Amino acid sequence: MDKLSTESYKGVRDFYPEDKFIQKYIFDKMRQVVEAFGYEEYDASILEPTDLYRAKTGEEIINEQTYSFTDRGDRDVTLRPEMTPSLARMIAKQKRELAFPLRWYSIVNNFRYERPQKGRLREFWQLNVDMFGVEGIEAEIEAITIAYKIMRSLKAQETDFELRVNDRNSVNSFLNSLNLDEDKKYKITKIFDKKNKITKPEFEDQIKETLGDGAKEFFNKLKELEVCPEKVSKLIEELKKNNIVNIKFDPFLMRGLDYYTGIVFEVFDTDPENNRSMFGGGRYDNLLDIFGEEKIPAFGFGMGDVTAFEFLKSRNLLPEYKPETDLYLCIIDEKFKGFTDELAQTLRDEKINVAVDYSYKKIGDQIKKANKKKIPFAICVGENEERKGEFMLKRLSDGREFEANEAEIPNTIKLLKIKCAK
Amino acid sequence: MDKLSTESYKGVRDFYPEDKFIQKYIFDKMRQVVEAFGYEEYDASILEPTDLYRAKTGEEIINEQTYSFTDRGDRDVTLRPEMTPSLARMIAKQKRELAFPLRWYSIVNNFRYERPQKGRLREFWQLNVDMFGVEGIEAEIEAITIAYKIMRSLKAQETDFELRVNDRNSVNSFLNSLNLDEDKKYKITKIFDKKNKITKPEFEDQIKETLGDGAKEFFNKLKELEVCPEKVSKLIEELKKNNIVNIKFDPFLMRGLDYYTGIVFEVFDTDPENNRSMFGGGRYDNLLDIFGEEKIPAFGFGMGDVTAFEFLKSRNLLPEYKPETDLYLCIIDEKFKGFTDELAQTLRDEKINVAVDYSYKKIGDQIKKANKKKIPFAICVGENEERKGEFMLKRLSDGREFEANEAEIPNTIKLLKIKCAK
Numbered sequence: 034m035d036k037l038s039t040e041s042y043k044g045v046r047d048f049y050p051e052d053k054f055i056q057k058y059i060f061d062k063m064r065q066v067v068e069a070f071g072y073e074e075y076d077a078s079i080l081e082p083t084d085l086y087r088a089k090t091g092e093e094i095i096n097e098q099t100y101s102f103t104d105r106g107d108r109d110v111t112l113r114p115e116m117t118p119s120l121a122r123m124i125a126k127q128k129r130e131l132a133f134p135l136r137w138y139s140i141v142n143n144f145r146y147e148r149p150q151k152g153r154l155r156e157f158w159q160l161n162v163d164m165f166g167v168e169g170i171e172a173e174i175e176a177i178t179i180a181y182k183i184m185r186s187l188k189a190q191e192t193d194f195e196l197r198v199n200d201r202n203s204v205n206s207f208l209n210s211l212n213l214d215e216d217k218k219y220k221i222t223k224i225f226d227k228k229n230k231i232t233k234p235e236f237e238d239q240i241k242e243t244l245g246d247g248a249k250e251f252f253n254k255l256k257e258l259e260v261c262p263e264k265v266s267k268l269i270e271e272l273k274k275n276n277i278v279n280i281k282f283d284p285f286l287m288r289g290l291d292y293y294t295g296i297v298f299e300v301f302d303t304d305p306e307n308n309r310s311m312f313g314g315g316r317y318d319n320l321l322d323i324f325g326e327e328k329i330p331a332f333g334f335g336m337g338d339v340t341a342f343e344f345l346k347s348r349n350l351l352p353e354y355k356p357e358t359d360l361y362l363c364i365i366d367e368k369f370k371g372f373t374d375e376l377a378q379t380l381r382d383e384k385i386n387v388a389v390d391y392s393y394k395k396i397g398d399q400i401k402k403a404n405k406k407k408i409p410f411a412i413c414v415g416e417n418e419e420r421k422g423e424f425m426l427k428r429l430s431d432g433r434e435f436e437a438n439e440a441e442i443p444n445t446i447k448l449l450k451i452k453c454a455k
Numbered sequence: 456m457d458k459l460s461t462e463s464y465k466g467v468r469d470f471y472p473e474d475k476f477i478q479k480y481i482f483d484k485m486r487q488v489v490e491a492f493g494y495e496e497y498d499a500s501i502l503e504p505t506d507l508y509r510a511k512t513g514e515e516i517i518n519e520q521t522y523s524f525t526d527r528g529d530r531d532v533t534l535r536p537e538m539t540p541s542l543a544r545m546i547a548k549q550k551r552e553l554a555f556p557l558r559w560y561s562i563v564n565n566f567r568y569e570r571p572q573k574g575r576l577r578e579f580w581q582l583n584v585d586m587f588g589v590e591g592i593e594a595e596i597e598a599i600t601i602a603y604k605i606m607r608s609l610k611a612q613e614t615d616f617e618l619r620v621n622d623r624n625s626v627n628s629f630l631n632s633l634n635l636d637e638d639k640k641y642k643i644t645k646i647f648d649k650k651n652k653i654t655k656p657e658f659e660d661q662i663k664e665t666l667g668d669g670a671k672e673f674f675n676k677l678k679e680l681e682v683c684p685e686k687v688s689k690l691i692e693e694l695k696k697n698n699i700v701n702i703k704f705d706p707f708l709m710r711g712l713d714y715y716t717g718i719v720f721e722v723f724d725t726d727p728e729n730n731r732s733m734f735g736g737g738r739y740d741n742l743l744d745i746f747g748e749e750k751i752p753a754f755g756f757g758m759g760d761v762t763a764f765e766f767l768k769s770r771n772l773l774p775e776y777k778p779e780t781d782l783y784l785c786i787i788d789e790k791f792k793g794f795t796d797e798l799a800q801t802l803r804d805e806k807i808n809v810a811v812d813y814s815y816k817k818i819g820d821q822i823k824k825a826n827k828k829k830i831p832f833a834i835c836v837g838e839n840e841e842r843k844g845e846f847m848l849k850r851l852s853d854g855r856e857f858e859a860n861e862a863e864i865p866n867t868i869k870l871l872k873i874k875c876a877k
Contacts, residue, residue, distance in 0.1 A: 036747035037506055039548035042532055045500030047545050050559065053496045069803040071780040071810025071830075074475045078467030078578050079501065080522075080534075080566070084459055100502075102524035105568050110464055112502075123469050126461035132824040134813055137472065144502070146527050156500050171792070171813040275800075325458035358493040370593070378697075381491040388493025391556055391593040402554040408493075 044147070044155030051354045056158065058352050059341050060140050062186045063160045070179055072138040072162060077119040079142060083109035085118045098145045112144040116161040116335065117292070117320070124165055125324035133166025133329065152309075152343045162314075163333030170264070172332035173296050174271050176314060180300055180334060181277050187341070188350045191279045194311070198269060198298045199286035200262045201315065207258045211251060217243060225285040229301075229308065259284045268296065292317040298334070302344055311344055312336040354407055359446055360426075361403035362389045363396055365415030373414045376439060383443035404429050410446055466569070466577030473776045478580065480774050481763050482562050484608045485582045492601055494560040494584060499541040501564060505531035507540045520567045534566040538583040538757065539714070539742070546587055547746035555588025555751065574731075574765045584736075585755030592686070594754035595718045596693050598736060602722055602756060603699050609763070610772045613701045616733070617723045620691060621708035622684045623715045623737060629680045633673060639665060647707040651723075651730065681706045690718065714739045720756070724766055733766055734758040776829055781868055782848075783825035784811045785818055787837030795836045798861060805865035826851050832868055 041047050048056060064074075083101050100112040113119055116139055124131065139161045147153055162179060164172045177196060184194050204225070208218050220243045228236055241248040261269075261282040269280055288297045299313030314334020321329055345351045360380065364373050370391070377387045388408065390399045396413050403411045411427045418424055426435045426445055437445045463469050470478060486496075505523050522534040535541055538561055546553065561583045569575055584601060586594045599618060606616050626647070630640050642665045650658055663670040683691075683704040691702055710719045721735030736756020743751055767773045782802065786795050792813070799809045810830065812821045818835050825833045833849045840846050848857045848867055859867045 037544075037745045038504070039544050039746050040504075041500060041544075042502050042504055042530070043528075045502055047500075047541075047548075048498035049545065049549065050495035050497050053498050056498075057496070068779040068808050069806075071783075071808060073472035073778050073780065073828075074479070075472055076470035076475050076478075078463060078469075079564070080464050080467055080578065082460070082462075082464055097527075100524075100526065102522075104522065105519075106465075108464070119469075122459075122461050122463070123471065126469075127471065132827040134810075136810060142501070156502065167813045169813060171811075175811075275796075323459045324461050356495050357490040358495065361493075374697075384491075386490050386493060388556075388558060389593075389597075391589045391591060405554040406495075 042155075044149035046154065046156070050356065054354050054356075055342065055351060056338055059187065059338055059345070060158070060160065063183050063336065064138075064140070066179055066182045066186055067138045067160070067162050070136065070175060072136040075120070075123065075137050075139050076141060077113075077116075077123060077139075079113050079144070080110050081113050081119055081122075083111045085122060086111055086114065098147060100144045100146060113141075114145050115143055116141055116159065117163075117317070117333065120161065120163060120333075121320040121331075122324065124329065125321050125326045128321075128326060128329070131165075134172075135165040136163075137165075138162045152340050154339050158338040160336045161333065162335075163331060165329050165331045167332070168318075168330040170268055170271065172330070173268050173298075173316070174275070176332050176334055177268075177272055177280075177298055178275055178277065180298070180312070180314075180336070181272075181279075183336065184300065187345060189344070189348065193303060193348055194279065194344075195301045195303050196272075196277070196280040196298060197283035197286050197301060198265050198280065198296060199283050200265050201287070201293045201295060201297050203258060203262050203284070204287060207254060210254060211244075211247065213244075213247070217247075222287050225287050226289070228285040229283075264296065288313055288315055292320050294318045296332075302347075304347060307343075307347060311340045355409075356407055357386055358388050358406070358408045359386045359410060359450070360388070360442075361399075361406070361408045361411040362387060363399035363403070363411060363413045364390060364393060365396060365413055367393050369414050369416075369419055372419045376414065379439060380442060385443050385446055400427070400429070409450065412442075464577075466571035468576065468578070472778065476776050476778075477764065477773060478760055481609065481760055481767070482580070482582065485605050485758065486560075486562070488601055488604045488608055489560045489582070489584050492558065492597060494558040497542070497545065497559050497561050498563060499535075499538075499545060499561075501535050501566070502532050503535050503541055503544075505533040507544060508533055508536065520569060522566045522568060535563075536567050537565055538563055538581065539585075539739070539755065542583065542585060542755075543742040543753075544746065546751065547743050547748045550743075550748060550751070553587075556594075557587040558585075559587075560584045574762050576761050580760040582758045583755065584757075585753060587751050587753045589754070590740075590752040592690055592693065594752070595690050595720075595738070596697075598754050598756055599690075599694055599702075599720055600697055600699065602720070602734070602736075602758070603694075605758065606722065609767060611766070611770065615725055615770055616701065616766075617725050618694075618699070618702040618720060619705035619708050619723060620687050620702065620718060620720045621705050622687050623709070623717060623719050625680060625684050625706065626709060629676060632676060633666075633669065635666075635669070639669075644709050647709050648711070650707045651705075686718065710735055710737055714742050716740045718754075724769075726769060729765075729769060733762045777831075778829055780808045780810050780828070780830045781832060781872070782807055782809045782864075783821075783828070783830045783833040784809060785821035785825070785833060785835045786812060786815060787818060787835055789815050791836050791838075791841055794841045798836065801861060802864060807865050807868055822849070822851070831872065834864075 086099060099114050102110060104110050142156055142158045144156050147155060149155060224239050240251055244251055265282050272280055286297055286299055293315040295316035297315030299310040301310055302308060312335060316332045318330045319328055362373050362377055364370055373389055377389050380387050400411055409429060411429055412424050422438055424437055426437050426442060428449060435445055521536050524532060526532050564578055564580045566578050569577060571577060646661050662673055666673055687704050694702055708719055708721055715737040717738035719737030721732040723732055724730060734757060738754045740752045741750055784795050784799055786792055795811055799811050802809050822833055831851060833851060834846050844860055846859055848859050848864060850871060857867055
């Protein structure tokens with residue numbers, strides 16, 4: 034038999050416990066913030082009928098970026114590239130049973146066939162936060178406040194990131210007023226998308242190259258586009274009242290997807306080396322019409338784990354790995370196995386997470402393993418321990434030992450853990 | 456534009472918040488138990504190179520049951536039908552860096568192309584619990600204890616389920632001693648698989664039909680198979696010492712997958728209407744050799760959410776839906792929005808999860824919505840509340856009202872919640 038490769042599929046990740054720990058840290062923080070604002074978790078399968086993505090999704094995604102195939106029953110299916118269409122489908126289906134405003138979140142994986150690169154993988158996990166049923170600016174304020182609070186709860190400073198806001202309608206009106214064909218319009222939006230990464234002369238050159246004689250009209254009208262729309266200035270003003278000051282109007286902010294109908298926002302990394310959009314969202318009031326349902330106003334955003342990870346890493350904000358296991362029990366000789374198992378069970382009943390080393394190797398080796406696993410405490414069980422019921426609780430970070438009988442172990446561990454956390 | 460269907464893909468589920476709540480309840484209980492035993496969470500992508508499943512997996516699964524396709528770069532890929540091959544791949548890859556015994560768990564989704572039916576869907580989520588590096592019976596004892604404790608933590612009585620144990624080697628030796636061709640051997644294992652669902656005469660008829668003249672030898676040797684192997688009786692004895700008494704030897708227990716090398720176990724529903732295997736696992740000491748790696752002894756099991764859900768439902772053990780949101784703030788008039796938002800934020804800072812109703816509809820309608828969302832408490836904010844800073848906290852389950860000022864609200868809610876839980 035040929036030897037199989039141990040590599041995962043290209044552009045996806047294996048999560049070893051240390052990696053899963055980080056991902057859980059990121060999503061736990063997000064979860065705390067969105068639940069504080071009354072959002073309830075939903076979920077859907079990653080496998081969807083391909084039709085769901087044929088309408089309304091950005092052309093680029095349908096044509097080149099999805100994982101689509103035919104199942105054994107000849108149905109066209111797609112691994113979801115984003116959650117919003119599934120969400121809209123679920124809302125449309127149960128619309129009459131649901132009470133609006135509706136606040137829902139999900140933490141799910143998405144697949145996109147892209148060239149894997151830093152901050153972009155073929156599979157990423159994403160928090161999705163959406164509010165349905167609020168037409169007014171309250172939805173925008175809440176969503177952007179949540180995005181801000183998530184960044185802060187991940188320990189980002191206000192200077193580490195910047196919120197940028199625009200009204201998609203202003204850009205649409207501007208582009209429509211130029212009477213461009215679809216191809217030129219598309220090219221202009223792509224230039225807008227990268228505007229903050231290029232210099233002003235580069236921007237102007239690219240516009241001229243794309244529009245030729247039309248460039249003159251473009252630059253004439255550009256001043257109108259650069260005036261902050263009232264809706265945007267009102268929103269920024271309200272957010273500043275909530276002490277969110279790292280926010281500004283960006284007339285060129287587009288966001289790729291077709292379904293946005295109003296305010297869009299993005300959160301940018303302010304690192305000059307890596308000044309790019311990390312995540313964002315916007316208003317999409319018309320999405321339910323693809324299901325033949327009445328419109329419901331909607332505002333939402335998504336925040337992926339890959340960009341969040343890269344951001345936290347670059348700012349040294351990643352937490353140190355701590356396993357869920359509190360205590361490692363080392364057995365000095367096989368004959369103490371029964372006693373050790375009973376001790377383990379007693380401690381588990383007291384909410385101490387206990388792993389037992391059944392290797393019966395030298396104690397030094399067992400302690401080494403506990404250290405490698407980063408388990409904070411260890412106890413060795415042998416003759417003395419069984420006879421006297423007295424144990425030495427070893428704190429592995431500094432090797433200090435604490436005497437305790439069986440009943441005292443749980444509280445000793447809990448107290449020492451609190452001290453460490455401080 | 457054609458109207459799109461709101462149906463999900465066949466055999467997969469949408470999780471509305473009420474459904475997600477149940478799934479989280481099930482997996483939270485599982486998580487608590489496995490973490491108490493020192494297991495650490497890992498994860499991998501659902502998309503794997505198809506080669507991973509070409510070796511060692513049960514024939515049935517590879518040939519007819521996987522979702523396999525070719526990606527845009529011409530790579531053969533498969534949506535994982537089970538987690539063990541990915542796990543083995545990850546262990547093989549990092550073997551030299553890992554400290555054994557290794558205890559890992561995951562909660563992931565799997566896809567199988569099957570005809571959807573009760574308790575079987577095309578996508579199911581599953582807890583996977585595996586220990587690597589323990590050759591002795593300690594691994595079997597721990598895994599079966601965990602399976603038992605998970606059932607108990609889901610509030611199952613001992614009479615609701617039964618653990619059955621066998622040594623796969625005994626069955627293999629028995630089948631080999633009959634010198635059957637592969638096809639007959641396969642048919643016999645299928646008859647064994649359903650033995651507990653058919654009568655003894657039916658069993659005998661099916662054996663005779665399959666083996667013809669060979670049936671005589673089969674029945675002669677059957678008595679040997681029905682003697683409990685020493686390994687199994689030792690295991691059962693040890694588990695009984697741990698007060699796990701709903702356990703027995705089952706000489707016909709096979710478990711479908713090819714990679715098992717020793718003890719296998721399954722957990723059966725004891726409901727006479729639905730007496731079937733819910734989940735199980737076994738020893739698989741040779742799986743790493745497909746990666747050209749040395750063997751590492753391994754024991755593990757998987758427990759799916761669909762069967763767990765059906766079991767809990769049939770025993771009336773499903774919990775009642777409770778949203779994460781504690782409090783619904785109703786706004787009597789739009790002019791109190793600013794004050795209400797400030798109140799919401801103060802309460803959120805005190806760990807109260809607060810949703811605000813921005814509909815500005817009649818208060819009665821807003822309260823109705825809070826009820827529909829099953830949020831436990833509501834406060835209406837208007838003139839009086841803003842002026843006096845005094846609020847009426849309404850408990851929606853019985854309509855009782857509790858007076859509280861802003862500073863008192865968090866503790867009032869916390870105390871009332873504790874009372875309710877009792």
